[in-house]
Amino acid sequence: xxxxxxxxxxxxxxxxxxxxxxxxxxxxxxxxxxxxxxxxxxxxxxxxxxxxxxxxxxxxxxxxxxxxxxxxxxxxxxxxxxxxxxxxxxxxxxxxxxxxxxxxxxxxxxxxxxxxxxxxxxxxxxxxxxxxxxxxxxxxxxxxxxxxxxxxxxxxxxxxxxxxxxxxxxxxxxxxxxxxxxxxxxxxxxxxxxxxxxxxxxxxxxxxxxxxxxxxxxxxxxxxxxx
Numbered sequence: 028x029x030x031x032x033x034x035x036x037x038x039x040x041x042x043x044x045x046x047x048x049x050x051x052x053x054x055x056x057x058x059x060x061x062x063x064x065x066x067x068x069x070x071x072x073x074x075x076x077x078x079x080x081x082x083x084x085x086x087x088x089x090x091x092x093x094x095x096x097x098x099x100x101x102x103x104x105x106x107x108x109x110x111x112x113x114x115x116x117x118x119x120x121x122x123x124x125x126x127x128x129x130x131x132x133x134x135x136x137x138x139x140x141x142x143x144x145x146x147x148x149x150x151x152x153x154x155x156x157x158x159x160x161x162x163x164x165x166x167x168x169x170x171x172x173x174x175x176x177x178x179x180x181x182x183x184x185x186x187x188x189x190x191x192x193x194x195x196x197x198x199x200x201x202x203x204x205x206x207x208x209x210x211x212x213x214x215x216x217x218x219x220x221x222x223x224x225x226x227x228x229x230x231x232x233x234x235x236x237x238x239x240x241x242x243x244x245x246x247x248x249x250x251x252x253x254x
Contacts, residue, residue, distance in 0.1 A: 040200060040201045040204040041195050041196045042196065089103045089107075089194055090240055090242070093106050096109065097158055100199055101153055101156050101157075103194050104153050104156070104158070104203065105160065106194070107194065108149040108153065108161050110187050110190055113166055113183065114145075114187055115145075117183055117251075118136075119139060120166070120170060121170055121176045122136060122139065124176065126176060131176075131224065134220065138184075145213075149206075166251055166252065167252060177221065177225060181222050181224075182247075183251065184217040185218045186247050188211060188215040188217075188236065189236065189243075190244045191211035192239070193238035193244065195238075
């Protein structure tokens with residue numbers, strides 16, 4: 028039953044893990060411990076001051092401007108899937124330009140394959156929850172030179188990493204949260220490597236990455252969409 032003004036909003040999976048040590052231990056066993064523990068710690072730190080996002084299902088699972096992706100965790104997954112479509116298409120387009128070589132070409136191929144794996148996983152998860160995967164957007168990339176390609180790759184990966192972090196306190200299912208944290212860490216690694224190739228700090232935001240709201244993310248990716 029949907030929450031009302033007089034009924035408490037359900038805790039997100041992240042809030043339950045924050046408040047319940049036994050639930051947190053079970054989650055880490057399910058997620059494989061190790062890197063999952065690091066990702067969870069970072070998510071708790073980054074989102075520690077945010078209010079419960081569960082009520083956001085009234086405006087789309089992923090927040091303002093995302094109602095078209097669906098409600099609840101399916102909406103969040105489709106929002107993330109749309110970003111993954113964009114990333115996978117960007118890497119394919121970048122490789123196809125023929126302007127890359129050496130280390131950057133190798134990374135573009137490898138990172139692109141990883142983004143496509145994210146696409147496949149998210150599509151399957153949406154279907155597993157009884158939803159329909161989001162439509163693939165039509166991208167528009169300016170890739171006239173190696174420098175422009177590298178800058179665009181870095182920008183899109185930065186957006187992807189911050190977008191996942193902006194959703195972790197809205198997710199209700201611990202299985203979906205585990206998948207989101209696992210993908211977020213990969214997006215962050217991609218962003219760090221590409222940023223370093225541009226001479227940027229490996230951790231430009233310092234000790235704790237900043238999450239991005241759906242409004243911020245949709246504004247940032249608008250320039251990469253053809254309509």
